[in-house]
Amino acid sequence: MRLARLRARVMREIETDIIVVGGGPAGLCAASEAASAGAGVTVVESDLHLGGQLVKQTHKFFGSREEFSGIRGYRIADLLLGEIKERGSLVETLTNTTVTGYYPEDRTFTAMEGEESFFRIRARGAVVATGAQERLIPFPNNDLPGVYGAGAVQTLMNVYGVTPGRDVLMIGAGNIGLIVSYQLMQAGVRVVSVVEASSRIGGYWVHAAKIRRLGVPILLGHSIKEALGRDVVEGAVIMELDEKFAPTGAEFRVDCDVICLAVGLTPTNEILSQAGCRMRYVPQLCGFVAERDRTMRTSNPAFWSAGDATGIEEASAAMVEGRIAGLCAARSLGFPARMEKFDEYWARLDRLRGGEVGGRIRAGISAVTMEQVHDAL
Amino acid sequence: MTGMTYEEKVGNTVICRCEEVTLSEIRDWIGRGYDTVTELKHVMRVCMGPCQGRGCRDIIMREISQAAGIPLDRVEAGAVRPPVKPVKTRLLASGDD
Structure with a gap:
């Protein structure tokens, strides 16, 4: 009896190759991309449903076809969810679940489902796509x-x-x-x-x-x-x-x-801070963001970041950044990622950030982009 | 807030809603030389309530920057410790659902 009770007190723990913190546009794209290389992915979303801000965007997107131009935001969320479904059992999604912390000494995340279930998640790599909060x-x-x-x-x-x-x-x-x-x-x-x-x-x-x-x-x-x-x-x-x-x-x-x-957004960055990623305040990106290389990897080699958490931008850029982070995280963990997509994704990002409007973003990003410092984990 | 001057009303604006700290209290402490978020946390509990600073850190950093003449990107922002949102002690103690 006593033993049984003791055993019940051992905290539940999930193990996964890659944890994606945040199931918005960046997180879903990262998950799909990493799973397409064969990685097992767990997406943790604090809201009741996946899709992030896309689910409330009733306006049509601009740009080129590959960036979903002419499609309304909430329909883009459906398309991404369809893509995730195609990855089958490689992607597990947890909704109504908040990653409440990261403990570097144990390399462990804690998560809470609703307010009544608390457990740990251990992952070999993490993509932090926690989005933004309102100012x-x-x-x-x-x-x-x-x-x-x-x-x-x-x-x-x-x-x-x-x-x-x-x-x-x-x-x-x-x-x-x-x-x-x-x-x-x-x-x-x-x-x-x-x-x-x-x-x-x-x-x-x-x-x-x-x-x-x-x-x-x-x-x-x-x-x-x-x-x-x-x-x-x-x-x-x-x-x-x-x-x-x-x-x-x-x-x-x-x-x-x-x-x-509607006075602006600022990146949500708690998990990156707790992971010891080198952070910097960048006005053009609207707050504290993690330094990263072109693979979206931070100064903590087990952490990648994408989307508004890396600087406030539009959902189109968040999705492409998510794909880069997912692709590169999978590759660094030894999965056969198709790296020829890397240059294509960067070309798309450069197009999205082109022109006068993108100048501010480009300046901000160059201030936090570090030389590629890591290789395989 | 009737009968107050506009300046008094500004000072009475609640900045940290979790711990109910007003703008004038924050400005007072900055005026005494507490020009980092960590120090202000220690003396006033700002950024230590349920939202862990999501609502006020940004505003407090701007106040420090203006009052102490420190560029915003140099203002010390304080550590962000887990948990990022309130967790019932019972859950932590029992270890599982």
Whole structure:
């Protein structure tokens, strides 16, 4: 009896060739690629379903056919899941499961399914594709009910079919602010205004034009001064900023019941830090990211990284980075990966990052790219 | 927050929601020379609640950078220890589900 109880107390442990932390676009591509070389892969996703942000993206992607142009985000998620299914038993997926930590001294991950099951995962290699988290900005009353992150609004509407309110003030005119504004209007919600602190629209013109055609003002050089309301959001004070982001003194009030913050994302990097990967703060990549070589391998030779966790970019780039990380991780573990794909993937990444828009990303990436330092494990 | 000046309202803004730490408290400690995230963690428990700093670390680093004149990429960001989200002690103690 006593022995039996003791045995039951030994923590469950999963063993796998490659653990992929995060089942979004980068993680799924990494898993598929590694499994196609014959590696056993365990994908661990904290959300209830795989696909990451793709599942709430109802807009069509741009670019070339190989980057899924003309296909809506949530359909791309379905395509990736189909690809994972083709890999059969080589890919195991765990949803509603969070990797809660990595312990370098034991080379062990811990994971929690829901809130009631806790276990260990041991892997020979890891691809960290943990994505990003939303930034918040401080302003008085920013904790009133009715202040949302744009990602939360997108989840409410596009995953659960719930509108967040009637009149939305959108803070931020990057792609997320613009796209979510349009989706709010598609759902019958009024967007009072989009305010943007900088003097230019950060997102693509095509997204900005859509909401301008529908009559929504985009106020550049403006920001939120404070939220108004006693128990819930009832309005906001908007202030004008000069080119150095200092208030000019001009301000006015708007009525709204939702304030939606689309002020940027920052890489989610806890597991990489815990693995001792050399990290660096890179403004162009929007936060702390791991140094890596062109195979997406970090300074810890058992860790690769891909997607927004390596720097905020679009899902198209995240998917290609995931493929590079999965391919190279499998090869380093001794699986017969088809390395001729490596150059093709890099050519695709270079195309995605071409042009003026990609300049910032290219600068950020060159700041954290190290010479290839490792070979096989 | 009625009756307060705007500056007072700004100072009263809660930055670390897990541990309910306001902007003015953070600015006070930075003013006393606590210009790393690790030191601020030790004195105020910021970044030590359920979200482990996902909501506030970024804002605190900007405050340190501005107040102490340290470029953002040089601001010490503090260690990120496991677990990254709350785990019931019972689970840790029993070792399994």
